[in-house]
Amino acid sequence: MKNILNMLFCILKYLLLIVAFVSTLYIMVFMFQRLDKDLLQSYRVFLPYLLLFILFCVNLVARQKSVTHNIFYNICCCLVLATIAYCGYRAIFDDNLLLSGKTSYGIDFDYYNDFIAPMEVMLYGLCIANVCFMFKKKKEKQNIENELVKK
Amino acid sequence: MKNLLLEYMKIIGYTVTGLVFAYVSFYLILNLYHSMELSRKISINLDEDSTYSNVINKIDKVTENISNFNSGDYHGNIPVGDLLTLKGKLEICTRQFKNDTFIQLKDKSELGIKDIYSFATSFQGFVLNGCLIQQFYDLSVEKEDGSLPIESIRNFAPFLKTDIELMIASSENTISNINYNNIYYFTTDHTNDTLFNKSAHNFYKTLTYYDKAADMALELSNWFQNEVSR
Numbered sequence: 594m595k596n597i598l599n600m601l602f603c604i605l606k607y608l609l610l611i612v613a614f615v616s617t618l619y620i621m622v623f624m625f626q627r628l629d630k631d632l633l634q635s636y637r638v639f640l641p642y643l644l645l646f647i648l649f650c651v652n653l654v655a656r657q658k659s660v661t662h663n664i665f666y667n668i669c670c671c672l673v674l675a676t677i678a679y680c681g682y683r684a685i686f687d688d689n690l691l692l693s694g695k696t697s698y699g700i701d702f703d704y705y706n707d708f709i710a711p712m713e714v715m716l717y718g719l720c721i722a723n724v725c726f727m728f729k730k731k732k733e734k735q736n737i738e739n740e741l742v743k744k
Numbered sequence: 745m746k747n748l749l750l751e752y753m754k755i756i757g758y759t760v761t762g763l764v765f766a767y768v769s770f771y772l773i774l775n776l777y778h779s780m781e782l783s784r785k786i787s788i789n790l791d792e793d794s795t796y797s798n799v800i801n802k803i804d805k806v807t808e809n810i811s812n813f814n815s816g817d818y819h820g821n822i823p824v825g826d827l828l829t830l831k832g833k834l835e836i837c838t839r840q841f842k843n844d845t846f847i848q849l850k851d852k853s854e855l856g857i858k859d860i861y862s863f864a865t866s867f868q869g870f871v872l873n874g875c876l877i878q879q880f881y882d883l884s885v886e887k888e889d890g891s892l893p894i895e896s897i898r899n900f901a902p903f904l905k906t907d908i909e910l911m912i913a914s915s916e917n918t919i920s921n922i923n924y925n926n927i928y929y930f931t932t933d934h935t936n937d938t939l940f941n942k943s944a945h946n947f948y949k950t951l952t953y954y955d956k957a958a959d960m961a962l963e964l965s966n967w968f969q970n971e972v973s974r
Contacts, residue, residue: 665758669765676772683775689782690926691861704926711771718764725757728750 609674616681641716
């Protein structure tokens with residue numbers, strides 16, 4: 594059961610990473626267009642996405658089971674990315690946010706702008722945790738692998 | 745030493761994940777609560793509220809007052825051109841008052857924050873701009889030689905000017921109260937008051953402004969009716 598759940602969250606976090614990234618990109622493109630700024634200046638927002646993506650790839654390629662089989666980390670990733678996607682959804686589709694109707698873009702930039710800093714904090718947090726989980730004692734590594742073989 | 749360091753890494757990893765987990769949970773619940781708070785609706789029953797029917801009655805009375813005027817039959821002291829101008833302005837006003845948003849209110853039993861906002865903006869657009877400012881305000885402003893566009897309403901002019909200026913300030917304040925509803929924090933009694941309760945309060949406030957504006961139009965039309973029926 595735990596393995597199935599883990600697998601589920603593991604796949605879900607990759608999907609949610611794409612959804613969260615696309616929603617952020619969509620809003621940032623219009624936000625910077627509105628401010629007459631170059632999108633390259635928004636690299637600060639996308640940097641944690643890039644880092645997390647690289648770390649996820651490293652986890653996959655190097656088969657780091659200490660990370661990919663850490664259910665707490667996987668649930669946390671899913672929650673963070675789902676929250677980002679949800680906030681993006683609200684900024685675009687929630688009609689009750691009255692400022693979204695004020696601009697011709699139909700996006701509440703004011704609402705999303707407040708969310709950018711917490712989003713970065715959470716994504717960087719996930720990156721740091723990922724790096725910390727990467728390194729395991731050899732013995733512990735062996736135990737995890739044995740446990741998986743048994744199951 | 746290496747093992748100790750790795751052990752610490754593990755502890756740091758779980759601590760950071762725990763912190764992120766707590767933060768994201770807080771954020772998610774906060775957003776869900778904010779979303780729920782914004783989608784709350786207030787129940788209204790305009791049959792029980794006399795203000796709405798008062799406005800309708802007053803506007804009907806204005807229409808009645810100006811409809812009987814025939815410039816050919818008038819033999820009073822006021823220039824016919826002035827009366828015709830005032831009649832035209834009052835006609836435009838009655839049309840602005842009966843805008844779609846206002847009329848459709850009667851069929852609604854509950855209102856969301858967006859409805860209240862569009863009601864307030866329709867007041868600003870149709871009644872305040874379309875009627876009071878564009879039609880009446882210039883009547884209250886003296887020209888360089890000290891005369892008024894329609895000299896005969898000199899008695900009304902100061903009240904018109906003050907009332908319209910007051911209404912501009914108050915209606916702007918009403919709209920800005922609910923405009924910035926995108927700030928998401930757990931609602932304490934105070935913030936709740938500035939969000940949901942305030943938007944409900946603003947609906948009735950806007951309805952009162954409609955009533956006040958209708959009073960102005962009615963006052964002018966009553967004067968008009970008295971003058972032309974002499």
